[in-house]
Amino acid sequence: MRLILLGAPGAGKGTQAGILSSRLGIPVISTGNILRAAIKQGTHVGLKAREYVENGKLVPDDVIIGIVEERLAESDCAGGYILDGMPRTIPQAEHLEKDGVGVDCALCIDVDDETIIARMSGRRTCLGCGASYHVVSAPPRTEGICDNCGSELTIRKDDSPETVRNRLEVYHRETEPLLNFYAERGKLKTVKNQPSIEATTAEIVRVLGIEP
């Protein structure tokens, strides 16, 4: 399965990508997590990306394409992958297509802006492994500590209400056109927001036709 997850920031792409990855035994390639790790480590890519990420702007396409194509060339991607957060612009999608990166399905998790803004205020992120939590709907077992790797949970700088609004604007302008791009290719499937993480997973499993 070669899957692209589409949807606004905070729609639940990262959470569902993690669940689907365990279920299908394929890796998640999250450009956001790769960039945050690069920023934390102060690498060349991190230095280039920092300003954009912290202000909720899109990192230039050439940087993103470089990161993703390098990651896709690794052996664990041979049996499939889940792209979370990439492509985010038409030129990124065209690049993947031109380079023969296969896509079986582009799955959109459709959540309205008001729900996103309310949801993002409770999001907590692990700087160690990138896992996402929510103080109410998906709390960690121990407050402030990641269940997976034991690192401290933080509030992402770009999850402040003002930056979230900015990211939503960018999403509608730059990323939403991808829905048409993949619909025209017969690849788009959409799942409406559900009341819980489990219900969203169930809907995704149904839409993708994966064995429950």
Ligand code: AMP
């Ligand atoms: P995310 O964790 O997917 O919400 O991404 C966090 C931030 O990383 C975004 O707001 C962008 O600044 C940057 N980013 C992640 N993926 C991309 C992409 N495909 N194209 C451009 N910027 C990206």
